[in-house]
Amino acid sequence: MASFLVLNGPNLNLLGTRQPEVYGSTTLDDIEQVCRTFAHDRGHSIVFQQSNHEGALVDAIHDARGVHAGIALNAGAYTHTSVALMDAVLSSMVPTVELHLSNVHAREEFRHRSYLAKAAIGVICGFGSASYTLALQALMDHTKAGHD
Numbered sequence: 001m002a003s004f005l006v007l008n009g010p011n012l013n014l015l016g017t018r019q020p021e022v023y024g025s026t027t028l029d030d031i032e033q034v035c036r037t038f039a040h041d042r043g044h045s046i047v048f049q050q051s052n053h054e055g056a057l058v059d060a061i062h063d064a065r066g067v068h069a070g071i072a073l074n075a076g077a078y079t080h081t082s083v084a085l086m087d088a089v090l091s092s093m094v095p096t097v098e099l100h101l102s103n104v105h106a107r108e109e110f111r112h113r114s115y116l117a118k119a120a121i122g123v124i125c126g127f128g129s130a131s132y133t134l135a136l137q138a139l140m141d142h143t144k145a146g147h148d
């Protein structure tokens with residue numbers, strides 16, 4: 001049994017009402033329940049967190065070291081701007097999958113750049129809330145393969 005951190009960045013607390021034409025009508029609570037069941041059915045557990053603050057996200061990544069086998073990280077807009085989050089992932093050395101609900105590559109050009117991708121073991125985007133379980137599956141496979 002392993003524990004995984006599902007970490008959410010700014011504005012994701014508003015999922016369900018936030019630009020539903022882009023992000024759908026699923027709330028972050030709904031996503032948490034799906035992630036919890038998905039992990040539990042596979043004999044694992046999750047901790048699910050959200051913050052609108054960059055420093056709090058850095059702290060959560062640091063605190064994952066030695067506690068979680070991996071991080072599924074939807075850093076929201078910080079994906080495209082934050083060297084600090086990239087450095088936190090590199091420093092924590094916890095395998096991290098970058099994920100997005102939307103296909104960021106089909107959207108505005110500024111969303112095409114990801115600092116996190118340089119530090120992540122992989123990136124999943126464009127599958128709506130299923131991006132979360134796909135990221136967890138990737139982390140479980142990675143952990144099982146003994147990469148960490």
Ligand code: DQA
Nearest residue numbers: 074075076077100101102111
């Ligand atoms: C997002 C994509 C980001 O570009 C955006 O800033 C978000 C959500 C997604 O899940 O599709 O806040 O990470």
